Every structure is written in C-alpha cells, then in structure tokens.
Amino acid sequence: MSGAVPLWAAGVCDGLQAAGVTHIVYVPDNPLSHVLRYFGVRFPDIRLVLATREEEAFGIAAGLYLGGRRAAVLLQSSGVGNSVNALTTLLIPYEIPVPMVVSMRGDAGEWNPAQTPMGRGIRGIFDAIAVPHVTVDSAEAAAGVVSSAARSSFESRTTRACLLPRLLTTATPEV
Numbered sequence: 001m002s003g004a005v006p007l008w009a010a011g012v013c014d015g016l017q018a019a020g021v022t023h024i025v026y027v028p029d030n031p032l033s034h035v036l037r038y039f040g041v042r043f044p045d046i047r048l049v050l051a052t053r054e055e056e057a058f059g060i061a062a063g064l065y066l067g068g069r070r071a072a073v074l075l076q077s078s079g080v081g082n083s084v085n086a087l088t089t090l091l092i093p094y095e096i097p098v099p100m101v102v103s104m105r106g107d108a109g110e111w112n113p114a115q116t117p118m119g120r121g122i123r124g125i126f127d128a129i130a131v132p133h134v135t136v137d138s139a140e141a142a143a144g145v146v147s148s149a150a151r152s153s154f155e156s157r158t159t160r161a162c163l164l165p166r167l168l169t170t171a172t173p174e175v
Contacts, residue, residue: 005034005037005038006034006139006169006171007139007140007142008136008138008139008142008164008168008169008171009031009034009035009037009038009142010038010042010142010143011136011139011140011141011142011143011144011146012035012101012136012142012143012146012162012164013035013038013039013042013043014142014143014146014147015142015143015144015145015146015147015148015149015150016046016072016099016101016146016147016150017042017043017046018143018147018151019070019099019146019147019150019151019153019154020070020150020151020154021046021070021071021072021099021150022045022046022047022064022069022070022071023046023047023048023049023061023064023069023070023071023072024036024039024046024047024048024049024071024072024073024074025049025051025057025058025060025061025064025071025072025073025074026048026049026050026051026057026073026074026075027050027051027052027053027054027057027074027075027076027079028050029074029075029076029103031103031164031169031170032074032075032076032101032103034169035074035101036048036074049071053079053082054073054075054079054080054082054083054086055082055083055085055086057073057075057083058073058083058086058087058090058091058098059086059090061073061096061098062090062091062094062096062098065096065097065098066096070154071098072098072099072100072101072150073098073099073100073101074100074101074103075100075101075102075103076102076103076105077102077103077104077105077106077115077118077119077122077163078105078106078115078118078119080102080118080122080125080126080161081118081125084125084129087129087131087159088129091159092129092130092131092158092159095157095158096157096159097153097154097156097157097158097159097160098153098159099146099149099150099153099154099159099160099161099162100159100160100161100162101146101161101162101164102122102161102162102163102164103164103169104119104122104163104164104165104166104169105118105119105166106118106119106120106122107119107120107165107166107167108165108166108167109165109166109167109170110166119166122163123163126161131158131159131160131161132149132152132158132160132161133160133161133162133163134148134149134160134161134162134163135162135163135165136162136163136164136165136168137165137168138168139168139171142164142168145162146162149161149162150162
C-alpha cells in the first residue's frame, strides 16, 4: 500500500467492513481522508459515495438501506448540526440504521475556537435525540468499538455514532 495510514483509520475501516457495511457515504474531512484512502486500497469492494452536505449523506444512506444495502456515514462533528432534521424526521422515526463515524472538532487539541461550541455540545445533542454514541479512546480499540457499534446499529435498527476525538486523529502511529 502506498502511503502509511494511521492505526486508528485502519481500525475504523476494519470495523465497518467487519459489520458488513457495503457503502460509505461521506462529506470530505481531513482526518477522515485517511479512512477513505485505506478503504480504497484495502476494501475496494466497499463503495465510497461523496455527498455535498451532511443531511444529503443521511438521505443517501437511508435510500441504500431501503434498497437492501448497509451504509455508514462519515462526517465531521460540526456537520452533525446540519443533520439533526434528517436524523429526527427520517432515520429515527422510521428505524433506518445508519452507523456514523464522527471526526470530532472542538474538543481537546482543537486550534479553531469556532469549532468549540459544537464539539462541546455533540454528546448532549445525541443524548437529547436518543442516538447512542461511543468514543474511540485508542487507535488499538478502533476496530472493535466501530464494529460493535455498527453491528448494534443494524441489529437494533437504530442510528449510532462513533466519535473520534481530535487527540486520536492527530496521533501518528501508522500501519
């Protein structure tokens, strides 16, 4: 494989693949670009679908599910705010399972103060709309945490979130 991939990014890919995800719908984000690059090399059978906005990503993922596919959405935490309506009026009431992987902004290690309010509020937002969420605490745990959350999402027909803290995504261990 050309170019090293951070261990956490490889774990995210391995976890989603192990859960049977067939499509990754994403909005571009710098940390998540490592995940996408690894998917392209390691799992070329998993289709990568670019969305222009976060709520569009959830709409595409919902359509894929209704068509018999398993999709996950990758987005930055600031984009969760754009997605609340899609989550609460489509995915949650109609029990459409879409695991999401959220690259955190605004938490420890953040350099941009404009990202802090959403980063500070994301867990409370997920709690308020009853979206279960877990935090990937280490690169070594990423595959297991992501796989478990994605499997639980599909088995329970609920949307679930895996949060990738900034200190994790800026670490350098590679595979």
